[in-house]
Amino acid sequence: xxxxxxxxxxxxxxxxxxxxxxxxxxxxxxxxxxxxxxxxxxxxxxxxxxxxxxxxxxxxxxxxxxxxxxxxxxxxxxxxxxxxxxxxxxxxxxxxxxxxxxxxxxxxxxxxxxxxxxxxxxxxxxxxxxxxxxxxxxxxxxxxxxxxxxxxxxxxxxxxxxxxxxxxxxxxxxxxxxxxxxxxxxxxxxxxxxxxxxxxxxxxxxxx
Amino acid sequence: xxxxxxxxxxxxxxxxxxxxxxxxxxxxxxxxxxxxxxxxxxxxxxxxxxxxxxxxxxxxxxxxxxxxxxxxxxxxxxxxxxxxxxxxxxxxxxxxxxxxxxxxxxxxxxxxxxxxxxxxxxxxxxxxxxxxxxxxxxxxxxxxxxxxxxxxxxxxxxxxxxxxxxxxxxxxxxxxxxxxxxxxxxxxxxxxxxxxxxxxxxxxxxxxxxxxxxxxxxxxxxxxxxxxxxxx
Numbered sequence: 349x350x351x352x353x354x355x356x357x358x359x360x361x362x363x364x365x366x367x368x369x370x371x372x373x374x375x376x377x378x379x380x381x382x383x384x385x386x387x388x389x390x391x392x393x394x395x396x397x398x399x400x401x402x403x404x405x406x407x408x409x410x411x412x413x414x415x416x417x418x419x420x421x422x423x424x425x426x427x428x429x430x431x432x433x434x435x436x437x438x439x440x441x442x443x444x445x446x447x448x449x450x451x452x453x454x455x456x457x458x459x460x461x462x463x464x465x466x467x468x469x470x471x472x473x474x475x476x477x478x479x480x481x482x483x484x485x486x487x488x489x490x491x492x493x494x495x496x497x498x499x500x501x502x503x504x505x506x507x508x509x510x511x512x513x514x515x516x517x518x519x520x521x522x523x524x525x526x527x528x529x530x531x532x533x534x535x536x537x538x539x540x541x542x543x544x545x546x547x548x549x550x551x552x553x554x555x556x
Numbered sequence: 557x558x559x560x561x562x563x564x565x566x567x568x569x570x571x572x573x574x575x576x577x578x579x580x581x582x583x584x585x586x587x588x589x590x591x592x593x594x595x596x597x598x599x600x601x602x603x604x605x606x607x608x609x610x611x612x613x614x615x616x617x618x619x620x621x622x623x624x625x626x627x628x629x630x631x632x633x634x635x636x637x638x639x640x641x642x643x644x645x646x647x648x649x650x651x652x653x654x655x656x657x658x659x660x661x662x663x664x665x666x667x668x669x670x671x672x673x674x675x676x677x678x679x680x681x682x683x684x685x686x687x688x689x690x691x692x693x694x695x696x697x698x699x700x701x702x703x704x705x706x707x708x709x710x711x712x713x714x715x716x717x718x719x720x721x722x723x724x725x726x727x728x729x730x731x732x733x734x735x736x737x738x739x740x741x742x743x744x745x746x747x748x749x750x751x752x753x754x755x756x757x758x759x760x761x762x763x764x765x766x767x768x769x770x771x772x773x774x775x776x777x778x779x780x781x782x783x784x785x786x787x788x
Contacts, residue, residue: 403652405648429652435648437649439581439640440644441581446577449573450574453569454649454653455654456654
């Protein structure tokens with residue numbers, strides 16, 4: 349990749365209002381391959397809304413979003429971004445493996461990944477056939493992380509990935525994000541700033 | 557882009573993955589899934605008890621009663637079409653998937669129809685026997701239901717998609733869906749009524765069929781757009 353390559357995701361004077369009430373912005377940001385953008389802000393500062401706007405779930409009130417230098421379309425966002433939200437999208441009645449198999453069927457699979465290996469990476473070995481309902485909150489988060497690892501999207505939009513995780517889990521998130529970014533991926537991570545962050549090239553955007 | 561060649565394959569596999577997941581979910585929640593069937597069975601079996609043993613009267617109202625029971629049983633399970641997907645976040649994942657949302661919605665409608673209408677269609681002969689319906693009318697009743705129930709599922713899906721962002725939208729859903737259901741009911745039950753009186757009934761069936769073709773094409777598109785607008 350040449351240094352002049354356009355960033356994976358960029359936003360220009362992006363703002364969002366809900367019922368005339370400003371939620372965030374206007375702000376500008378960009379994330380290139382090989383780096384992480386940390387979005388810090390307290391509760392209610394609009395972190396989740398920002399991520400949902402960037403993912404295309406909500407239309408921005410003002411501003412423009414670009415994917416790889418092109419105006420963002422639903423398709424280009426879908427192929428570039430994978431969202432790990434507060435709601436993880438698991439079906440409680442399905443087992444861990446069935447949930448992941450569905451995610452892979454819907455989005456495609458990253459080359460060289462394997463569901464069993466990924467479950468082992470996130471510390472869920474032995475839980476392959478447990479219904480997602482029976483997993484603890486932290487384990488569900490790990491299952492969401494496993495989904496990100498399996499999808500082909502280079503940019504991860506992670507909404508409070510550290511919530512519900514134990515110290516080992518937080519270290520795991522950082523490890524996984526580091527590996528992803530060192531492999532040419534990128535991540536956009538929201539948090540309220542109280543956790544150790546991955547040891548990669550990262551910038552911080554403060555929301556207030 | 558090179559992606560185009562495998563894009564169609566992955567769209568097909570995404571639809572298959574969704575169909576497989578939703579059918580598996582129907583199976584794992586089969587207690588809930590049997591609700592429309594039990595509802596239709598209850599309604600139809602209560603009529604003879606309420607009206608008393610008058611075979612002629614029962615035979616006369618049978619097409620209407622069966623049609624209403626099937627229609628309401630479908631409406632009953634319609635509310636849950638996107639509910640659990642919304643609550644656990646998988647609706648977001650569907651909307652963010654690189655596949656056309658309309659196709660994915662169409663898959664969900666298909667599963668809804670398979671789970672709620674097909675079991676009822678299979679016991680229609682039993683329902684008809686409860687109400688002393690003339691056996692010669694059974695094929696017409698079956699055909700009208702076969703054309704009408706997918707139409708109801710498709711039209712209902714648009715309404716559910718519009719109200720997906722609202723909590724406790726059951727009341728609103730019924731109010732919005734019923735006016736759209738009325739024409740289907742009139743043509744569906746009307747075809748059987750006409751056949752019972754020896755009148756030509758093919759016209760009503762053709763109209764149902766034409767409406768079904770239109771709905772198969774348009775309803776998923778409308779529902780997908782409605783979902784994007786109504787997503788909270």
